[in-house]
Each structure stands twice: as C-alpha cells, then as structure tokens.
Amino acid sequence: MPRRTRALVRRLWRSGLVAALTMVVAAVYASPSAAANRQAAAEVAAEQAAADDWTPPANLAQGLDEVWRHVESTYGNLYGFRNYGWDQLMANGGRLQYCVRWESNTPVTAQLRDQINASIQRQWTKWFDGLRGWGNFPYAQVPVQVVGWAARDRSLLQWNDNSVDLYIGNLDSGGAPRCAPECDRFHHQDGNYSRCPGGAARHFDQSLWLTDGFGGGAGGDWGQRMGREYYLGAVNQDNIHILLHEMGHTLGLDDFYDWTPTGVGGFLMKAGTASQITEFDRWMARDFWRHLRSRYGL
Numbered sequence: 001m002p003r004r005t006r007a008l009v010r011r012l013w014r015s016g017l018v019a020a021l022t023m024v025v026a027a028v029y030a031s032p033s034a035a036a037n038r039q040a041a042a043e044v045a046a047e048q049a050a051a052d053d054w055t056p057p058a059n060l061a062q063g064l065d066e067v068w069r070h071v072e073s074t075y076g077n078l079y080g081f082r083n084y085g086w087d088q089l090m091a092n093g094g095r096l097q098y099c100v101r102w103e104s105n106t107p108v109t110a111q112l113r114d115q116i117n118a119s120i121q122r123q124w125t126k127w128f129d130g131l132r133g134w135g136n137f138p139y140a141q142v143p144v145q146v147v148g149w150a151a152r153d154r155s156l157l158q159w160n161d162n163s164v165d166l167y168i169g170n171l172d173s174g175g176a177p178r179c180a181p182e183c184d185r186f187h188h189q190d191g192n193y194s195r196c197p198g199g200a201a202r203h204f205d206q207s208l209w210l211t212d213g214f215g216g217g218a219g220g221d222w223g224q225r226m227g228r229e230y231y232l233g234a235v236n237q238d239n240i241h242i243l244l245h246e247m248g249h250t251l252g253l254d255d256f257y258d259w260t261p262t263g264v265g266g267f268l269m270k271a272g273t274a275s276q277i278t279e280f281d282r283w284m285a286r287d288f289w290r291h292l293r294s295r296y297g298l
C-alpha cells in the first residue's frame with residue numbers, strides 16, 4: 001500500500017469511516033443475493049467440470065456423438081423414464097438386488113446358487129468399473145445380492161438354509177416361475193414394498209431369468225433372460241457374454257442391428273461382434289450416466 005494511501009486509511013480509520021465501510025461490505029457479502037450469486041457461481045463451476053470430463057478418445061468421439069443423437073431421436077421417453085439400472089442403483093444407495101427365475105426342472109445345489117450370485121456380481125462389476133471415479137459416479141463398488149429364487153417345485157432347490165426367499169409355484173401368465181410381484185421394483189417404482197413379505201430389504205430390482213432351451217438373450221429394466229444351458233456352461237467364466245450384453249440394455253444402451261457408428265469396430269452392444277465390454281461400450285455407458293446424473297443432483 002503506498003504511504004499516502006496508508007496515511008489516508010489511518011485518517012479515515014480515526015474518523016470511523018473505514019469501520020463503517022467494512023460493516024457495509026460484510027453485510028452485502030452475507031446478504032441473500034450475495035449467497036445466491038455464490039451458489040450460481042458454484043453451479044457454473046460444476047457445469048464446467050461436467051463438460052470437462054467428457055473426454056473420449058479422438059477415434060471414438062464421432063461414433064459416440066452419433067450414438068447419443070440416435071438414442072435421442074429413437075427412444076420414446078428417454079429423459080422421462082425412471083427405471084434404468086442407474087435409477088435402481090441410486091434408489092438403493094449403491095447396491096442391486098436380484099431374484100433368480102429358475103424355469104427348468106434341473107435341480108440346483110447350494111454351490112450353484114452361490115456361483116450364480118457371484119457371476120452376476122462379477123459381470124456388473126465389469127460395467128461399473130468403467131464408471132468408478134468418473135463423472136461424479138458416487139460408488140467405488142456396487143454390491144449385488146440375490147435375495148430370492150423362484151422355481152416350480154421346492155425339491156428343485158437343494159438347500160435348507162434360509163439365505164434367500166423362496167417363491168414356489170408362483171407362475172406368470174406364460175407358466176414361468178416368478179418371484180413375488182409385490183417385491184419387484186418393476187411393479188413398485190415408487191419404492192413402496194409394504195406388501196413384500198420381507199419388506200424393502202428383500203425387494204429385488206432385477207430378475208435373472210434362466211429358461212431351458214431359450215436361444216440368445218433378452219434384457220431391460222426388469223433384468224436379463226437367457227438359456228439355462230448356456231448360463232450353466234458360462235457361470236464360472238470371466239466374461240459371460242450374453243449376460244454382459246443384456247446388462248447393457250438394463251443401463252439403457254441400445255442394439256445396433258442395422259447401423260454401425262463411424263470409426264468403430266466390434267463392440268459388445270453390436271451383437272456378435274465382441275464378447276466383452278470394449279472401450280466403446282464403456283464410453284457409451286459413461287455417456288448415458290452423464291446425461292442422467294443431474295436427476296440425482298450429481
């Protein structure tokens with residue numbers, strides 16, 4: 001501070017003027033409008049950070065842009081739909097719960113039951129590993145627990161402990177065993193599981209539906225379905241190709257039956273061209289999360 005200014009400040013201080021000015025400045029800074037301004041500045045900074053984290057590799061950028069524009073122009077309720085796998089995850093605070101629909105007369109041992117739980121966990125971990133630490137995704141780990149099993153007959157499920165809820169002989173309109181709709185998020189997207197015998201703690205977000213002789217796979221917000229024979233052959237594999245692809249649909253990702261994004265070779269969501277999550281698949285999942293996260297305040 002120049003000497004003349006210091007001298008002026010001393011004189012003003014003696015006059016009490018500086019003290020008064022200081023109080024005015026403090027009052028303005030603490031006023032509601034100043035707080036709103038700081039809030040707005042913080043929001044701008046957050047938006048800037050969100051924009052900054054979209055940094056796909058140059059060779060994938062055009063294809064990713066094409067994919068999102070395709071999704072926006074073909075999904076009927078893209079931004080209104082509230083049961084993507086992301087919504088389920090956030091509603092539960094970072095975990096997913098499953099029910100297994102066993103549409104088969106093949107018996108299941110306790111060991112196989114536990115292998116199936118581990119296999120679902122392993123495949124979801126592959127998807128969510130791509131989100132860890134990225135784009136404000138809030139979870140480092142996503143635990144997956146099978147909380148129920150449905151079968152035609154109790155004798156098919158060869159365990160006696162009560163580690164999972166059992167739904168025996170509860171059949172859908174097509175005759176396939178199902179877990180209680182009262183516990184199924186698909187039917188209770190408001191999170192009210194008051195009619196589920198085990199309450200919210202035993203609700204399930206998705207079903208793994210295994211059917212004798214079923215070819216290929218199907219997937220959506222309700223879960224994933226594939227052949228029982230295929231699944232048992234793949235249950236201990238590192239990559240369970242069809243399950244991974246169907247989980248992609250649960251996250252909202254599309255199929256690519258009739259087109260290929262520019263500059264991209266094979267990838268998981270283009271059926272038959274890759275058997276594991278590729279970098280392109282990972283960036284498509286990030287893009288989906290990026291476009292939904294504001295609904296969670298992230």
Ligand SMILES: [Zn+2]
Nearest residue numbers: 245249255271
């Ligand atoms: Zn598909």
